[in-house]
Amino acid sequence: MSAERIALVVTGLTALTPSIREVVLAPIDGGSLPSYAPGSHLVLDVPVGDGRERALANAYSLTGETVEPTEYRISVLRCDPADGAAGGSAWVHTLAVGDKVEALPPRNLFAPVRHATKHLLVGAGIGITPLLSHLRSHVRWDADVELLHVCREGEGAHVDEVVALTGGAATVVHDRATFAALLAERVRDQPLGTHLYTCGPTGFMDLVHLEAAAAGWPAERVHAEAFGAADLDPGAPFTVGVAGEEIEVPSGVSLLEALEEAGHEVPNLCRQGVCGECRVPVASGSTPVLHRDLYLTDEDKAANDCLMACVSRALPTDDRPAHLEVTL
Amino acid sequence: MSTPAPPHYTSVPPWTREPVVESPDATGTAFTVLAVGTGSDATGAAAIVDAWLPTLPVGAPVQVHTSEDVAGAIAAMRTDLAGARVGHRVLVAGSATDCLAVRAAALGSSLMDSELTVGVTSVATRAVWCVHCSATTIAEAGLEDVVTCPSCRKDLVVYPHVSRRTGAHLGFQVDAETLPAGVTA
Ligand code: FES
Numbered sequence: 001m002s003a004e005r006i007a008l009v010v011t012g013l014t015a016l017t018p019s020i021r022e023v024v025l026a027p028i029d030g031g032s033l034p035s036y037a038p039g040s041h042l043v044l045d046v047p048v049g050d051g052r053e054r055a056l057a058n059a060y061s062l063t064g065e066t067v068e069p070t071e072y073r074i075s076v077l078r079c080d081p082a083d084g085a086a087g088g089s090a091w092v093h094t095l096a097v098g099d100k101v102e103a104l105p106p107r108n109l110f111a112p113v114r115h116a117t118k119h120l121l122v123g124a125g126i127g128i129t130p131l132l133s134h135l136r137s138h139v140r141w142d143a144d145v146e147l148l149h150v151c152r153e154g155e156g157a158h159v160d161e162v163v164a165l166t167g168g169a170a171t172v173v174h175d176r177a178t179f180a181a182l183l184a185e186r187v188r189d190q191p192l193g194t195h196l197y198t199c200g201p202t203g204f205m206d207l208v209h210l211e212a213a214a215a216g217w218p219a220e221r222v223h224a225e226a227f228g229a230a231d232l233d234p235g236a237p238f239t240v241g242v243a244g245e246e247i248e249v250p251s252g253v254s255l256l257e258a259l260e261e262a263g264h265e266v267p268n269l270c271r272q273g274v275c276g277e278c279r280v281p282v283a284s285g286s287t288p289v290l291h292r293d294l295y296l297t298d299e300d301k302a303a304n305d306c307l308m309a310c311v312s313r314a315l316p317t318d319d320r321p322a323h324l325e326v327t328l
Numbered sequence: 329m330s331t332p333a334p335p336h337y338t339s340v341p342p343w344t345r346e347p348v349v350e351s352p353d354a355t356g357t358a359f360t361v362l363a364v365g366t367g368s369d370a371t372g373a374a375a376i377v378d379a380w381l382p383t384l385p386v387g388a389p390v391q392v393h394t395s396e397d398v399a400g401a402i403a404a405m406r407t408d409l410a411g412a413r414v415g416h417r418v419l420v421a422g423s424a425t426d427c428l429a430v431r432a433a434a435l436g437s438s439l440m441d442s443e444l445t446v447g448v449t450s451v452a453t454r455a456v457w458c459v460h461c462s463a464t465t466i467a468e469a470g471l472e473d474v475v476t477c478p479s480c481r482k483d484l485v486v487y488p489h490v491s492r493r494t495g496a497h498l499g500f501q502v503d504a505e506t507l508p509a510g511v512t513a
Binding site (some may be wrong): 115180185188189191192193194216218219220289 | 353355356358359382409411412413415416417429435438439440442443
């Protein structure tokens with residue numbers, strides 16, 4: 001991992017809803033932090049402990065000031081480890097003011113398209129977070145913007161802020177049926193030159209993509225910020241051969257984690273199949289790859305000659321157990 | 329001239345090398361269809377448009393405009409696009425030079441490449457923009473041929489770069505790099 005980590009200290013905590021917490025982080029030695037483009041996220045180091053057998057790296061969208069900020073703001077929904085979550089967000093919910101944390105500098109896979117004539121932001125639940133920084137920027141630059149958001153009643157983090165920022169160009173609804181009807185109507189009435197940005201659970205973003213496509217939007221106009229493959233199942237165990245050595249990858253452990261544990265360095269960033277950093281070449285002698293990332297194209301996947309180590313796994317064949325030969 | 333086809337990542341669209349007729353994108357919800365040109369380009373464009381129209385989705389609004397000159401086609405397109413919604417597609421049939429000019433105007437009206445379909449009738453001419461005097465000339469020339477700038481009389485090489493904003497090729501003095509010291513191009 002090459003990027004320099006930033007040492008941060010927790011300076012503020014706010015419960016936005018019973019399950020969403022805003023965390024304010026400042027540089028340990030004062031001063032300002034690296035600027036970032038709207039839609040960026042911060043990758044927080046989550047240490048081992050409290051039932052977490054491995055360190056995690058969790059990506060959270062930055063919601064605050066983007067230019068030479070003196071603090072970073074993230075809003076984190078607590079996903080319960082009892083329901084199978086990895087425990088990163090639960091750890092964030094245990095942080096106290098004064099705690100020190102480390103993070104990678106902001107990265108962006110979801111920047112606004114500056115020449116767009118209008119920006120249509122479509123969010124669900126905690127997916128409001130990257131859209132909030134888009135919105136701030138559009139308001140600052142006086143760009144045409146409209147926001148559609150669906151969240152549970154009482155779980156609407158940042159909603160008041162968003163409504164105030166847009167001066168009425170935000171529509172917030174609380175049930176799926178109303179939202180689906182609203183979405184279908186609004187994607188059919190946007191000026192040519194509009195770009196759409198969506199963030200929310202996978203099923204929600206699938207709906208947005210489908211509706212936009214049905215209304216004639218080419219894929220190039222639709223941008224999605226994936227939360228990543230967070231809801232992936234633990235997967236079946238497989239083996240991996242690397243540099244003449246054979247490593248076991250148990251269920252619930254990613255190839256990336258297994259390689260790291262065996263002492264191999266693999267570049268990585270999001271650890272959720274989104275960023276493309278952890279691409280590992282697959283050599284002959286491998287069984288097919290079970291691709292689970294959101295990065296590779298269908299063509300790349302069909303070639304079966306590489307995989308994203310953080311999420312993808314091996315599939316068995318009729319006569320061979322699941323096995324990958326990789327070169328690092 | 330026979331330049332080997334350069335890799336596809338140059339700014340020169342393949343349909344300016346061969347007269348390619350693309351298939352319309354039937355996922356569009358409204359269509360502007362342009363037939364541009366005179367003589368054989370006009371006949372060719374009309375035939376392409378006739379083949380396109382039945383493939384467009386039933387019920388979608390379709391505006392067909394036929395113009396002899398590209399300025400007329402661009403004006404008609406701009407009028408259509410002024411109030412257009414996302415979902416609109418533009419289809420243009422004509423010479424590669426006219427298609428490039430329409431593409432430049434379409435991009436300027438916020439269309440994306442994927443929202444434009446071209447049907448090319450001929451690739452004989454190219455628009456060349458002179459870097460020395462900023463005049464644009466349309467000449468019968470292939471890539472890397474030499475044309476004389478009618479405005480400043482310099483001999484220009486038709487460089488394989490097309491401006492997305494204007495649709496013209498970059499042209500610069502052919503011997504610019506071998507001129508004696510002190511002589512400026
Ligand atoms: S670390 Fe980002 S795709 Fe694997």
